[in-house]
Amino acid sequence: MIAAYARHGRMIHAKTTFDAAPRRNSSSWNAMIAGYAQNGHCKAALHLFRAMNNEGQRCDMVTFVAAIDACAGLSALVAGRSLHSIAAAAGLVAHVEISTAIVNMYAKCGNLDDATIVFSSIRNKNLISWSTMITAFVQNGHTDRALDAFLAMNVDGLFPDAVTFKSILSACSHAGLFEHGFFHFDLLVHDFGITPTMDHFKCMVDLLGRSGRLLEAEELVQTMPFVPDDVTWNTLLAACRVHKSVERGKRAAEVLLELTSEIPGYYVLLSNIHAAAGDHAEKAKVRDLMEARGVRKKPGWSTIEINDRFHEFTAGEKFQHPKKQQILEELKRLSVLMKEDGYVPDTTEVLRLVNEDEKESLLFFHSEKLAIACGLISTPPGTTLRVVKNLRVCSDCHSATKFISKITGRKIIVRDLNRFHHTENGVCSCGDYW
Ligand SMILES: [Zn+2]
Numbered sequence: 301m302i303a304a305y306a307r308h309g310r311m312i313h314a315k316t317t318f319d320a321a322p323r324r325n326s327s328s329w330n331a332m333i334a335g336y337a338q339n340g341h342c343k344a345a346l347h348l349f350r351a352m353n354n355e356g357q358r359c360d361m362v363t364f365v366a367a368i369d370a371c372a373g374l375s376a377l378v379a380g381r382s383l384h385s386i387a388a389a390a391g392l393v394a395h396v397e398i399s400t401a402i403v404n405m406y407a408k409c410g411n412l413d414d415a416t417i418v419f420s421s422i423r424n425k426n427l428i429s430w431s432t433m434i435t436a437f438v439q440n441g442h443t444d445r446a447l448d449a450f451l452a453m454n455v456d457g458l459f460p461d462a463v464t465f466k467s468i469l470s471a472c473s474h475a476g477l478f479e480h481g482f483f484h485f486d487l488l489v490h491d492f493g494i495t496p497t498m499d500h501f502k503c504m505v506d507l508l509g510r511s512g513r514l515l516e517a518e519e520l521v522q523t524m525p526f527v528p529d530d531v532t533w534n535t536l537l538a539a540c541r542v543h544k545s546v547e548r549g550k551r552a553a554e555v556l557l558e559l560t561s562e563i564p565g566y567y568v569l570l571s572n573i574h575a576a577a578g579d580h581a582e583k584a585k586v587r588d589l590m591e592a593r594g595v596r597k598k599p600g601w602s603t604i605e606i607n608d609r610f611h612e613f614t615a616g617e618k619f620q621h622p623k624k625q626q627i628l629e630e631l632k633r634l635s636v637l638m639k640e641d642g643y644v645p646d647t648t649e650v651l652r653l654v655n656e657d658e659k660e661s662l663l664f665f666h667s668e669k670l671a672i673a674c675g676l677i678s679t680p681p682g683t684t685l686r687v688v689k690n691l692r693v694c695s696d697c698h699s700a701t702k703f704i705s706k707i708t709g710r711k712i713i714v715r716d717l718n719r720f721h722h723t724e725n726g727v728c729s730c731g732d733y734w
């Protein structure tokens with residue numbers, strides 16, 4: 301029953317059933333911990349894992365996989381590393397499921413070195429381990445290594461499936477590898493006989509769009525054998541913004557806002573297209589439309605792990621933290637240094653009807669900036685900061701993070717909704733396209 305509730309995301313029912321059980325064995329604990337991890341309640345999963353240990357209940361492979369997945373979900377490097385050593389001491393890392401989960405955990409913490417070491421030590425790698433490693437390379441911006449791993453996997457005698465191909469195609473599109481992308485799409489259809497899914501087509505639209513082949517991208521959206529969803533139209537719209545294709549962008553946005561009207565990011569993109577074309581009357585119309593429809597930005601939050609403890613920040617000046625005063629002072633100090641270094645707040649993604657100064661102060665309190673400042677004042681110089689953000693990083697925070705990494709000499713890793721940003725000495729691994 302616990303597992304069934306968890307499968308349907310009903311975690312409160314699952315927990316009530318778990319608590320009411322007269323006796324609990326490792327299966328009930330496992331179902332509960334895995335349920336939490338799979339439904340994104342990673343903190344609760346780890347909490348329960350500790351409780352299970354305290355009660356002297358024996359942990360098995362399933363428990364470890366669920367707990368390690370929870371660490372991956374949280375980007376909890378300290379907790380994840382300690383689970384890795386416990387699993388190693390218990391002789392569990394010989395199981396491919398456990399070692400693959402560990403590879404994924406290190407990768408989701410932005411720690412590719414350890415992910416690669418663990419991956420190399422797996423003797424009986426299966427398709428899931430290879431796909432995990434390839435996706436890790438892609439999300440962390442190492443396209444070459446993703447393509448090499450794809451080749452090595454074939455040499456190893458394993459055939460890629462639809463999921464592996466999706467990773468490879470998105471690697472090609474992130475890196476703008478036009479020919480490689482088409483080569484692999486062809487390979488997928490003709491050599492491996494896989495029927496391409498909508499995800500594969502989306503990668504191809506992205507690839508065409510990034511390469512500036514907007515006409516072909518638009519044609520592909522209209523002719524693909526699926527009814528294009530909002531994400532597909534958004535991919536085209538994003539490309540139109542980068543390549544300043546106003547008319548095509550407007551067409552895409554029209555369909556997009558017809559399909560889904562409640563995602564604020566879509567309005568922001570359209571508004572940016574008008575702003576880039578210097579059409580401020582149209583830009584204002586987009587903002588009015590958004591307000592008339594009552595579209596609200598999802599509240600942003602970020603977490604940072606400092607000495608095995610998580611600090612969570614919500615956006616806005618009302619955030620709560622015991623070190624609030626020092627965090628604000630650190631941000632102010634940095635802001636002066638950044639401006640001396642050439643930083644100009646990028647207010648293009650702020651749609652609220654406020655003046656430029658107010659826009660700047662809205663940006664100042666974005667949750668990832670608060671988390672980074674907290675990390676800086678709470679860790680010794682040189683410590684890498686790892687931040688997880690629930691939304692896509694905005695262009696201002698992206699640029700601010702680059703300046704901060706340069707000024708403080710810190711490596712800052714931000715994992716946002718889509719990918720990782722490894723920022724070091726003023727440069728981000730995403731190449732500023734995310
Ligand atoms: Zn931001």
Ligand SMILES: [Zn+2]
Nearest residue numbers: 721728730732
């Ligand atoms: Zn980046």
